[in-house]
Amino acid sequence: MKIKLLTIIVLIFTLNNFVALTAIYSKEIKQKSINPLVISDLLMGGTINNIWVDNDKMSKMIKGGEVYQVYDFSKYLGYGKGSKIEIEESAGAQWIEIKTKGKKIDDYIAIGGKWNIYPRKITQQSLNDNNCKNIVKEVLQKNGLKNVKIILKQNYSVDIDGDGSEEVFITASNIDYNDLKTEIVKNTYSIIILRKIINNKAENIVLQKSIYADNKSFEEGCSTIYKIDYIADLNNDGVMEVVAEDKYYEGMGYTVIEIKGDKVKEALSNGWGL
Helix, strand or coil, X not given: CHHXXXXXXXHHHHHHHHHHHHHHHHHHHHHCCEEEEEECCEEEEEEECCEEEEHHHHHCCCCCCCEEEEECCCCEEEEEEECCCEEECXXXXXXXXXXXCCEECCCCEEECCCCCCCCCCCEECCCCCHHHHHHHHHHHHHCCCCCCXXXXXXXXXXXXXXXXXXXXXXXXXXXXXXXXXXXXXXXXXXXXXEEEEECCEEEEXXXXXXXXXXXXXXXXXXXXXXXXXXXXXXXXXXXXXXXXXXEECCEEEEEEEEEECCEEEEEEEEEEEC
């Protein structure tokens, strides 16, 4: 009887230790789910266990030699290895060079994870769509800008959350991307709008905007132009985020915008400038 009791005690002790060790091991495995996000060599931050972390926190975890999955706007390009982080103090940026198939790519998005960042197809739509132009016109008028020519720059449709209903992303601007001024020019604009069905009703949500009704000097600010660089699932939750690029005189950056239902938030942001 004593032997049986001792055997049971030993088994219980062994089982408890096994459970404890398994929990520790599982925690260690979970902690290793570190996925940096790099856009055209700029470290944006990334995710740890699918939770967003900024570039400063992520930079402390990158040693160099990490493997990344590399994409352009619509397709997978292959895997690449990243360099150690190079910090450029003057521009306030952290850079990682990633080569795919031994070659350097200029425009790309790369993640440390292995999921497909494009779970659903992105469709490019007409830049002459009058419905989209009217949406832009309405938003501009609400922001005090009237009687300006509506110029669509981007028009994409994609089901970002897999609910069977496609969202529409519209970029419009009358600011010259390649000739940004040091001052703000009257009656200029750059805007990104999301058209989304919420509670069976189409809603227009402004994701980024620069709307200038008056002239302003360089001391008061400078023109900023926006465009969509990527629409992709960047934290492996099945919902696609928007990467918006902003460019201004002697500087630029990227913002990862997370969209959940009618809630929109800035998940990550980084950039450089003089």
